[in-house]
Amino acid sequence: MDKLPSAKIRDSLEQRIVEGELGHGKRLDETELSSFYGVSRTPVREALQRLAESGLAEHLPRRGTFVRSPSLSQLVEMFEVMAELECMAIRLAARRATSADIDALVKDNEACRAAVAAGDTKKYYEVNARLHGRIYQMSGNSFLANEARRLHDRLRPFRRLQLRVRGRMDESMAEHDIILQALRDGDAERAMETMKKHITIVGVRFNDLVSSFNTIMGDE
Amino acid sequence: MDKLPSAKIRDSLEQRIVEGELGHGKRLDETELSSFYGVSRTPVREALQRLAESGLAEHLPRRGTFVRSPSLSQLVEMFEVMAELECMAIRLAARRATSADIDALVKDNEACRAAVAAGDTKKYYEVNARLHGRIYQMSGNSFLANEARRLHDRLRPFRRLQLRVRGRMDESMAEHDIILQALRDGDAERAMETMKKHITIVGVRFNDLVSSFNTIMGDE
DNA sequence: CTCCAGTTTTTAGTATACAATTCTCTTGTA
């Protein structure tokens, strides 16, 4: 069952938005996109409707569709919710994790550390996403896993905010270690506590946040 | 800025699904809907795309679009996440609530109690939704408020599951009272604890749940 | 009666045409 063109276009646009190619406020011109993808406006419009529904774009009646990145305050709010979901996932996961699960996490974690050491940020993001995704799955609550994955993806372009703070990367790896050890011990409390700290961006100095944010947003 | 026909159709379909008129598995026929709403297939299709994106329907390529209600296990998972979000909202709200906020909640709560006394379930749902919505807003995290509202709405048709259990309605009101008192005292811990119990459906006896569920689903 | 092949019918997906609204650029006036 291969995907329909309209679905492919939707996914392609999502990726282009998340990866930063299509930045905040960018107008998604139907005619332009239809020639870009080599189709008519109809499937493009359907893709845009779906993007708007998922929150990645905003549709203004008779005006057009625009890429909609969260504002700084929304971003902080989203990270706050993300922390809560991660926390919930790790709490549930701590009660269900088999040693095979934990071994898989350890393997991801090592790959993560290797990527940090090699300075390969792309690889780091990829492996880190896999690690967190595995934890969501381990929660046993697939609805939670889906929601967490969705939010994680939407926050992806902003995750580097955390990593620009000096030393955050090492700190992050240390937290992973603590979380894995807590999982191994079945210590849900400690895992949750560390995870909350791991995700929360609120503690980051406001200036760091704003300046990084402006860089991404192109100082609008 | 009046809504576009396609947006109206989307909202109308959402309502008809949530209210149970369009039950699980129901095929959403494009031609039928277009004549029903007096428009062509194009805006109907756009509405269906959005419904599918939001999870209320499922789109199978070249097969059609079908109303998709959650399975029993998904439902339990959703209530579990809902409990967590409500919990988070009440925790944040406890720290920010002004006495005016609490007064408004008390008023809603009284309206809620009156609806229960009068046996007016429709009114009860309405006021209860307003009360919970107010708490989401009070959290100060508008992203959380949005997500919570969304999930609350999606769970609306299944909320009665909780209320079919004998005595659940009175219990529910008592919990509201405790939560409000805890808010007044600024006791976030007690508010959270009660809220979690208030929402969680997991504790409900499995048989009650399944039988109620089957009634709603038409025993498929 | 059941099963299968081939045909017909229906329906989803897309392209195109048209209508309606907004944007833009020009032009004229204060």
Next chain:
DNA sequence: TACAAGAGAATTGTATACTAAAAACTGGAG
């Protein structure tokens, strides 16, 4: 120069026409 009005262009929203794939039906063989 600043600004408002209006014509024209561009763009969105919708209808319709066409294509292709899946479902339904028909008729015959076993």
